[in-house]
Amino acid sequence: MARQITEMLKGTLEGVVLAVLAGRDAYGYEITASLRDKGFEDIAEGTVYALLVRLEQRDLVDVQKVASTKGPPRKVYSLNASGRTALDEFWTTWDFLAGRLTELRTEGNPS
Numbered sequence: 001m002a003r004q005i006t007e008m009l010k011g012t013l014e015g016v017v018l019a020v021l022a023g024r025d026a027y028g029y030e031i032t033a034s035l036r037d038k039g040f041e042d043i044a045e046g047t048v049y050a051l052l053v054r055l056e057q058r059d060l061v062d063v064q065k066v067a068s069t070k071g072p073p074r075k076v077y078s079l080n081a082s083g084r085t086a087l088d089e090f091w092t093t094w095d096f097l098a099g100r101l102t103e104l105r106t107e108g109n110p111s
Contacts, residue, residue: 027066
């Protein structure tokens, strides 16, 4: 099952991270920790940081450098209007796919 979850997560991680940022601004480690707290234990920090770079390049998040007492400034990410639109599209697509999958499951297991 772990392999399937990893493969499915690859296709949805962008939306998942945008959803975290819809709740609050956060830096990379906070996002990773939040996902792990929600049961996504196998997510690597490097994966999240690489995704955040792509989100920044695609202008889906705003970035602010905030001073840190433990080293260099941290990049704090926040969802912008384009990111909100991308998240809305993600949820619409998710709802469509979840509905089709539920139909397929029901058809395969009639009661």
